[in-house]
Amino acid sequence: MSNIDPDLNLPSKVNFEYYNCHDFHSSSEIQTSCKKSFSILNCNIRSLQANYDKLCQMQNELKYNFSNKSLSETWLNTSNNHLTNTELPGYVFISQP
Numbered sequence: 001m002s003n004i005d006p007d008l009n010l011p012s013k014v015n016f017e018y019y020n021c022h023d024f025h026s027s028s029e030i031q032t033s034c035k036k037s038f039s040i041l042n043c044n045i046r047s048l049q050a051n052y053d054k055l056c057q058m059q060n061e062l063k064y065n066f067s068n069k070s071l072s073e074t075w076l077n078t079s080n081n082h083l084t085n086t087e088l089p090g091y092v093f094i095s096q097p
Contacts, residue, residue, distance in 0.1 A: 021061040041066040048074040048086060056088075065090060 026028060043058075045051050048071060055071075069091055076086075077097045086093050 021058065022072070024062060024064075038068075039064075040068045040070060041065045042070040042072065044073050046073045046075070047072045048076060059088065 018029070019027065041062075043055065045055060048055075069088065074095065074097075076095050086095070
């Protein structure tokens with residue numbers, strides 16, 4: 001397995017585009033591929049504690065259960081990693097400050 005080059009094994013059609021909620025729902029490409037694809041939502045949250053409600057609102061507006069959600073710049077550290085507003089229904093929260 002160590003000889004496998006990941007760049008040669010990427011799926012032929014990978015979408016790394018940025019979308020707002022409207023564009024996400026309007027894209028026919030997304031609507032057809034979402035039902036059969038592994039999906040990741042990456043969000044630069046810039047403080048999970050300050051923007052948790054906005055994250056939940058966006059999740060409700062998207063109306064899509066992504067396979068994985070990734071949050072960058074959570075601003076969590078070992079002293080505040082115990083915050084109570086870090087859970088997203090249907091997902092396991094793993095933090096690496």
